[in-house]
Amino acid sequence: MLTSSQRQLLRVISESGPLSRTEMANILGLSKGAMSGLARDLLDRGVLHETETIYGQGRPSIRLDLHPECAFFVGVSLLEDPAPMILGDLNGGIIARCAMPLSRDPEVIANAIAEGLPALLGSRPDAKEKLSGIGVALSGFVDETQANCVKSTLLGWQDVPLARIIRERTGIETFIENDAKAVAVSEKLFGSAREVQNFSVVSLGDGIGCAHFIEGRLYRGNHGGAGEIAHCTIEPGGAPCRCGKRGCLDTVASMKAIKEMSRAEGLECTSLSDIEHQASAGNAAAIRILHRAGSALGLAIAHLIQMNDPGLILITHLEGSFDGLFGTVVQQAVEMNVLPRYAGQTPIRIKRVDSDIWARGAASIAAHNFLIGPNVN
Amino acid sequence: MLTSSQRQLLRVISESGPLSRTEMANILGLSKGAMSGLARDLLDRGVLHETETIYGQGRPSIRLDLHPECAFFVGVSLLEDPAPMILGDLNGGIIARCAMPLSRDPEVIANAIAEGLPALLGSRPDAKEKLSGIGVALSGFVDETQANCVKSTLLGWQDVPLARIIRERTGIETFIENDAKAVAVSEKLFGSAREVQNFSVVSLGDGIGCAHFIEGRLYRGNHGGAGEIAHCTIEPGGAPCRCGKRGCLDTVASMKAIKEMSRAEGLECTSLSDIEHQASAGNAAAIRILHRAGSALGLAIAHLIQMNDPGLILITHLEGSFDGLFGTVVQQAVEMNVLPRYAGQTPIRIKRVDSDIWARGAASIAAHNFLIGPNVN
DNA sequence: GTTGATTTGTTCATTTTCTGAACTTAGTGT
DNA sequence: ACACTAAGTTCAGAAAATGAACAAATCAAC
Numbered sequence: 114m115l116t117s118s119q120r121q122l123l124r125v126i127s128e129s130g131p132l133s134r135t136e137m138a139n140i141l142g143l144s145k146g147a148m149s150g151l152a153r154d155l156l157d158r159g160v161l162h163e164t165e166t167i168y169g170q171g172r173p174s175i176r177l178d179l180h181p182e183c184a185f186f187v188g189v190s191l192l193e194d195p196a197p198m199i200l201g202d203l204n205g206g207i208i209a210r211c212a213m214p215l216s217r218d219p220e221v222i223a224n225a226i227a228e229g230l231p232a233l234l235g236s237r238p239d240a241k242e243k244l245s246g247i248g249v250a251l252s253g254f255v256d257e258t259q260a261n262c263v264k265s266t267l268l269g270w271q272d273v274p275l276a277r278i279i280r281e282r283t284g285i286e287t288f289i290e291n292d293a294k295a296v297a298v299s300e301k302l303f304g305s306a307r308e309v310q311n312f313s314v315v316s317l318g319d320g321i322g323c324a325h326f327i328e329g330r331l332y333r334g335n336h337g338g339a340g341e342i343a344h345c346t347i348e349p350g351g352a353p354c355r356c357g358k359r360g361c362l363d364t365v366a367s368m369k370a371i372k373e374m375s376r377a378e379g380l381e382c383t384s385l386s387d388i389e390h391q392a393s394a395g396n397a398a399a400i401r402i403l404h405r406a407g408s409a410l411g412l413a414i415a416h417l418i419q420m421n422d423p424g425l426i427l428i429t430h431l432e433g434s435f436d437g438l439f440g441t442v443v444q445q446a447v448e449m450n451v452l453p454r455y456a457g458q459t460p461i462r463i464k465r466v467d468s469d470i471w472a473r474g475a476a477s478i479a480a481h482n483f484l485i486g487p488n489v490n
Numbered sequence: 491m492l493t494s495s496q497r498q499l500l501r502v503i504s505e506s507g508p509l510s511r512t513e514m515a516n517i518l519g520l521s522k523g524a525m526s527g528l529a530r531d532l533l534d535r536g537v538l539h540e541t542e543t544i545y546g547q548g549r550p551s552i553r554l555d556l557h558p559e560c561a562f563f564v565g566v567s568l569l570e571d572p573a574p575m576i577l578g579d580l581n582g583g584i585i586a587r588c589a590m591p592l593s594r595d596p597e598v599i600a601n602a603i604a605e606g607l608p609a610l611l612g613s614r615p616d617a618k619e620k621l622s623g624i625g626v627a628l629s630g631f632v633d634e635t636q637a638n639c640v641k642s643t644l645l646g647w648q649d650v651p652l653a654r655i656i657r658e659r660t661g662i663e664t665f666i667e668n669d670a671k672a673v674a675v676s677e678k679l680f681g682s683a684r685e686v687q688n689f690s691v692v693s694l695g696d697g698i699g700c701a702h703f704i705e706g707r708l709y710r711g712n713h714g715g716a717g718e719i720a721h722c723t724i725e726p727g728g729a730p731c732r733c734g735k736r737g738c739l740d741t742v743a744s745m746k747a748i749k750e751m752s753r754a755e756g757l758e759c760t761s762l763s764d765i766e767h768q769a770s771a772g773n774a775a776a777i778r779i780l781h782r783a784g785s786a787l788g789l790a791i792a793h794l795i796q797m798n799d800p801g802l803i804l805i806t807h808l809e810g811s812f813d814g815l816f817g818t819v820v821q822q823a824v825e826m827n828v829l830p831r832y833a834g835q836t837p838i839r840i841k842r843v844d845s846d847i848w849a850r851g852a853a854s855i856a857a858h859n860f861l862i863g864p865n866v867n
Numbered sequence: 868g869t870t871g872a873t874t875t876g877t878t879c880a881t882t883t884t885c886t887g888a889a890c891t892t893a894g895t896g897t
Numbered sequence: 898a899c900a901c902t903a904a905g906t907t908c909a910g911a912a913a914a915t916g917a918a919c920a921a922a923t924c925a926a927c
Binding site for chain 2: 310344
């Protein structure tokens with residue numbers, strides 16, 4: 114459908130925001146003539162549109178941007194029950210939402226998605242014809258074609274061709290992705306990592322997820338396991354983890370672990386804020402727990418920086434704030450455990466997200482495949 | 491000089507070994523017609539040559555391979571004094587060698603290289619005209635153009651445009667690279683990681699170096715610091731490191747650290763084998779030291795696996811063997827600290843190397859730029 | 868042997884994509 | 898009003914790939 118140059122062009126715009134034809138030609142290393150043709154084609158198709166006019170010396174330049182409503186995407190998160198389902202645009206905006214019951218049966222999921230589609234698409238007359246893909250986020254390992262779930266403990270799956278099943282049921286292009294990797298793609302396309310080529314997202318939810326972008330592309334690893342930071346051994350010989358080993362980051366720094374440790378100490382705790390409150394009130398146990406969790410997470414992030422030297426670490430969290438003890442300890446632990454000459458060189462951005470994060474991430478997987486294609490060369 | 495398709499073709503051959511035109515066309519996704527032209531051009535230039543003929547049904551296919559003597563490269567290691575200098579071919583073979591005095595003055599280094607060239611090139615009549623590049627390996631950070639040394643503590647450099655200085659003095663294309671990264675490139679081009687797209691090399695020398703290949707390309711990181719595994723905090727609160735923090739892997743698992751710990755315990759120790767011997771004789775201190783070092787290195791490698799899920803870990807070592815206690819503990823520690831479902835999934839290859847490793851790595855940097863070009867798209 | 872099947876590799880007209888130079892357009896500065 | 902400047906367009910031609918027809922070199926079967 115789109116030529117490889119057109120895809121590169123869309124990638125550049127999605128990274129840099131609106132650009133004039135001449136700027137794009139320079140970035141892509143093409144002649145103005147070639148750009149002219151590419152841009153006209155994409156304008157005609159409605160993928161691009163002209164935005165502001167920049168006046169300077171000479172003929173004014175016209176910035177071109179992605180037309181946010183040229184395509185719509187459905188995102189489904191299989192991480193919650195009921196499973197949220199959203200209709201999103203090319204800006205990461207959410208146009209409509211609904212929910213479906215979670216199931217472990219791929220056929221049932223495909224049916225539920227198919228049945229949910231009309232409700233989602235009903236909100237806009239043009240959404241149906243412009244629906245360009247479905248993305249599904251799940252907890253587990255996904256292969257590089259973004260079609261098969263190699264393994265999901267949560268869903269009890271092994272080698273499930275979920276994308277094909279949904280595609281056959283709905284007739285819409287479908288791609289699946291691991292939850293943390295979907296969030297990373299979402300941040301690359303829509304979020305605060307747009308222009309960064311090398312970054313890692315650490316997503317703090319009940320568990321700890323992580324995914325890397327390297328040289329502008331999602332890095333999946335050889336078995337799809339890149340970013341499994343949650344099961345780095347951070348406290349050798351520490352508490353047993355559900356994965357079978359001991360002292361994993363997950364056992365100390367996940368929200369679930371923090372809550373469990375708090376309860377074990379007899380602290381009232383339904384959210385991170387609760388313990389933060391008690392810590393700031395001087396409760397020794399709360400302080401100890403947050404210190405331990407923060408140091409562990411900070412150490413793991415420091416390892417990540419040492420190993421991969423990313424240009425940005427983006428920490429997304431659902432609960433509480435990073436202004437409290439936990440966040441402070443994390444940042445201190447990072448600084449203390451990276452090469453001193455690196456300290457402060459790797460920006461760490463904290464981002465509070467809402468519960469749409471997974472469904473939006475899922476939609477971004479479909480958007481990414483629409484814009485940039487499955488495998489860039 | 492070479493078109494982008496020709497470079498891709500050379501890359502594929504260097505990864506997979508000799509291939510027929512039809513096989514290459516399939517791998518590159520080109521038509522047989524296009525391949526025919528590309529191959530003829532490279533054969534005419536002497537970059538490729540025909541090797542074996544494979545008989546089967548139908549017309550036999552003729553495998554094409556890189557012509558090892560179509561180009562020569564000089565590699566210089568600035569890691570030792572005197573600095574070794576070799577003449578290498580496209581197979582990683584060493585054709586001639588000499589040495590030059592090490593200096594901290596880039597101009598002096600450039601002069602020494604220029605003066606050493608005739609001796610190296612004298613051994614072959616065709617070497618002079620076919621000399622295609624100089625590679626220099628050094629301890630420090632190098633920018634992505636492989637031209638400037640951003641920082642080298644060992645050489646006392648900051649932003650030294652060494653490649654340009656050598657190029658101006660010798661008239662030969664020159665590229666510089668960090669020592670560990672040069673070794674990784676060498677293993678990718680000539681060694682045991684040819685066909686692997688994602689791998690990490692851990693090189694054990696006096697210090698511990700590490701470099702990653704990701705999606706078939708050297709990954710340098712945002713500040714050139716990817717792979718700085720030596721300064722991961724492995725023993726929080728441990729011994730002070732020369733980098734300024736405490737408990738770095740370097741302080742427990744480098745050969746230098748092992749020797750120092752041994753001497754501190756009053757053990758005779760000039761090489762790893764010495765301590766291995768004493769450990770196998772039952773010396774408690776030796777066993778403790780090797781256990782500590784091996785566990786630390788294994789844990790760091792486990793972190794690496796968890797973070798990046800490489801398809802191969804290649805450990806290169808100059809001294810001793812990996813059959814002893816140290817190697818065993820390393821491998822055990824890796825297995826113990828990766829997700830159980832991953833255990834054994836990431837091959838760990840051990841390779842004993844000789845002291846040519848750095849100079850050969852340096853030459854491979856030049857070879858890589860000749861074959862594949864500076865920045866593949 | 869001869870014939871047919873089979874697969875590799877070449878040739879060449881055509882198509883696709885990009886270049887580069889000339890040109891048009893739409894402004895600013897004096 | 899006039900030159901000046903830079904953005905974007907047009908178009909002939911170059912570069913690179915396609916795809917189909919063809920030549921070449923073998924095996925297998927009779």
